[in-house]
Amino acid sequence: MAVHSLGYVRVMARDLAPWRRFGAEVIGLMTAEAPDGSLWLRTDDRPFRFVIEKGDADRFIAAGWELLNEAEFHATVKRMRTAGVALRDGSAAEIKARCAHGLVSGTDPDGNALELYWGRFRGYDPFMSPQGVSGFVTGDLGAGHVVLPTPQLERSVDFYKSLLGFDDTDEMRLVMSPDPAVPELCIRFLHASCRRHHSLALMPMPVPSGLVHTMVEMRDIDDVGRALDRCVAAGYHVSSSLGRHSNDGMISFYVATPGGFDLEVGCMGLTPDWSTWVPTRSLIADTWGHKWSPPPA
Numbered sequence: 516m517a518v519h520s521l522g523y524v525r526v527m528a529r530d531l532a533p534w535r536r537f538g539a540e541v542i543g544l545m546t547a548e549a550p551d552g553s554l555w556l557r558t559d560d561r562p563f564r565f566v567i568e569k570g571d572a573d574r575f576i577a578a579g580w581e582l583l584n585e586a587e588f589h590a591t592v593k594r595m596r597t598a599g600v601a602l603r604d605g606s607a608a609e610i611k612a613r614c615a616h617g618l619v620s621g622t623d624p625d626g627n628a629l630e631l632y633w634g635r636f637r638g639y640d641p642f643m644s645p646q647g648v649s650g651f652v653t654g655d656l657g658a659g660h661v662v663l664p665t666p667q668l669e670r671s672v673d674f675y676k677s678l679l680g681f682d683d684t685d686e687m688r689l690v691m692s693p694d695p696a697v698p699e700l701c702i703r704f705l706h707a708s709c710r711r712h713h714s715l716a717l718m719p720m721p722v723p724s725g726l727v728h729t730m731v732e733m734r735d736i737d738d739v740g741r742a743l744d745r746c747v748a749a750g751y752h753v754s755s756s757l758g759r760h761s762n763d764g765m766i767s768f769y770v771a772t773p774g775g776f777d778l779e780v781g782c783m784g785l786t787p788d789w790s791t792w793v794p795t796r797s798l799i800a801d802t803w804g805h806k807w808s809p810p811p812a
């Protein structure tokens with residue numbers, strides 16, 4: 516009874532056009548118009564991995580967590596409800612909009628919205644990146660990962676581990692100041708049952724957009740380099756230069772999206788065997804690169 520992978524990310528936007536341009540022309544995602552007027556962004560044979568919905572703000576809405584089958588879905592929902600978590604059954608319209616077979620929605624202890632679902636439709640048009648990206652690493656690894664804000668790290672980690680079946684991959688402890696009185700920044704990286712190094716990370720910092728960042732993984736480092744070139748050429752704010760993370764080994768850069776959060780675009784992330792994995796503690800964030808730039812005023 517565990518979440519299998521990150522299935523999708525829902526985003527609210529006042530205007531869909533900036534996301535259409537960012538997704539298709541800059542990152543190289545395939546776009547499609549959803550029946551309800553939302554914008555679908557595709558990275559593979561699913562109808563969408565990001566859904567951009569019209570609203571009155573530019574922000575993250577919810578993470579969609581995939582359960583492998585109906586039995587896993589109902590067992591997880593039952594466990595959460597038994598623990599007192601308020602979950603709302605998805606309406607027929609919501610289930611149809613997510614291209615799922617079953618859906619519930621709720622929040623984690625910090626109010627981060629989440630959805631659990633099972634069963635997915637397929638996008639029948641073959642995936643073709645409009646920018647020639649050779650492909651995105653999804654399939655059995657899910658869409659990528661999300662990093663959510665949490666003021667109470669341990670409470671949040673316990674929620675995702677004990678109720679949703681996540682488990683520890685890595686705990687990063689970063690010295691943020693030469694002043695020993697300034698506490699270390701602790702970030703927790705959790706894996707679902709799929710072999711992606713982490714589908715979820717939890718970070719004790721407030722984020723106005725509701726999401727620290729989300730990540731897409733490309734097949735090849737040349738795909739990542741060309742995406743970085745397109746971001747720079749189009750004038751997007753590159754929040755972090757190219758670098759390699761110490762824990763998941765991913766080579767990536769970060770770019771500010773129209774949603775007020777960053778997108779990490781990477782490749783070569785680790786896919787551990789969980790039966791032999793020993794959770795790690797990382798004392799540095801990166802083995803090289805990843806120089807951060809504050810957003811323009």
Ligand SMILES: [Fe+2]
Binds near residue numbers: 728729
């Ligand atoms: Fe990341």
